Amino acid sequence: MQPILSARHIRKAYGAFIALKDISFDIPRGERHALIGPNGAGKSTFIACIAGQLPGVEGEMIFKGENILALPPARLAKRGIGRTFQISRAFLHMSVLENMMAAYVIASGKWASLSGRVYAEKIDRAHAMLETVGLAERSRDTVADLSLGDRKRLEFGMALAADPDLLLLDEPTAGMSIKERHFLMEMVAERVDATGKTLIFVEHDIDVVMKIARRVTVMVRGAILAQGSPEDIKANDEVQAVYLGGGH
Numbered sequence: 280m281q282p283i284l285s286a287r288h289i290r291k292a293y294g295a296f297i298a299l300k301d302i303s304f305d306i307p308r309g310e311r312h313a314l315i316g317p318n319g320a321g322k323s324t325f326i327a328c329i330a331g332q333l334p335g336v337e338g339e340m341i342f343k344g345e346n347i348l349a350l351p352p353a354r355l356a357k358r359g360i361g362r363t364f365q366i367s368r369a370f371l372h373m374s375v376l377e378n379m380m381a382a383y384v385i386a387s388g389k390w391a392s393l394s395g396r397v398y399a400e401k402i403d404r405a406h407a408m409l410e411t412v413g414l415a416e417r418s419r420d421t422v423a424d425l426s427l428g429d430r431k432r433l434e435f436g437m438a439l440a441a442d443p444d445l446l447l448l449d450e451p452t453a454g455m456s457i458k459e460r461h462f463l464m465e466m467v468a469e470r471v472d473a474t475g476k477t478l479i480f481v482e483h484d485i486d487v488v489m490k491i492a493r494r495v496t497v498m499v500r501g502a503i504l505a506q507g508s509p510e511d512i513k514a515n516d517e518v519q520a521v522y523l524g525g526g527h
């Protein structure tokens with residue numbers, strides 16, 4: 280099967296510093312793929328390259344057969360690439376339901392002309408998504424009052440509102456307790472599989488990676504060190520030496 284995403288010789292420099300040296304790999308449709316590696320390896324830079332958030336990226340990023348490297352984030356969203364964003368400060372004092380509604384309105388691209396029927400339909404979808412991400416009981420609460428774990432669930436639900444084919448999550452579990460991390464990522468995996476999406480996520484917790492990823496790419500200093508199943512990666516001596524063994 281044709282991969283949903285093919286990175287070909289991706290190179291990105293910040294001034295004189297080369298953050299991504301020559302990254303090439305394929306992601307099959309429906310895969311749950313983890314990017315791991317020590318701090319500064321280039322994981323976030325690579326995610327930002329796919330999401331169209333960085334200028335001056337060289338190479339080719341083929342998504343569903345089209346080179347998307349020069350496309351701005353809004354066009355990428357339309358083509359089916361989604362990522363989570365932190366809920367901005369201005370929205371923290373709105374309710375959970377209002378934030379989810381906003382995500383549906385933004386995803387539809389119809390800002391100004393919400394007819395009563397369209398509005399009712401979006402409310403229904405927003406309620407259904409809150410149910411899906413386990414926040415139905417919190418719909419009237421203010422986002423600022425949510426726990427970090429619940430806020431991440433909401434951000435994930437908001438990213439799903441655009442129904443992306445490829446979902447990018449950059450350290451979705453950062454700052455969470457071990458229990459919350461597993462709870463969030465099990466829900467993410469279940470949703471990704473149930474809706475036939477493809478997932479690329481950056482994760483530092485190797486236990487979460489082992490449980491959630493079907494395949495893992497290990498990055499070190501802007502290059503790929505290893506790629507394989509979570510079991511292969513854990514057993515790889517080089518990966519143990521530079522990352523998993525704790526010597527980083």
Ligand SMILES: Nc1ncnc2c1ncn2[C@@H]1O[C@H](COP(=O)(O)OP(=O)(O)OP(=O)(O)O)[C@@H](O)[C@H]1O
Binds near residue numbers: 298322323
């Ligand atoms: N805007 C920038 N300007 C200059 N250098 C940058 C910029 N953004 C990132 N870098 C550098 O590029 C390298 C890769 O950074 P990146 O954030 O992609 O790594 P990472 O693997 O995601 O690290 P972490 O796990 O710490 O988030 C780092 O050395 C970082 O300092």
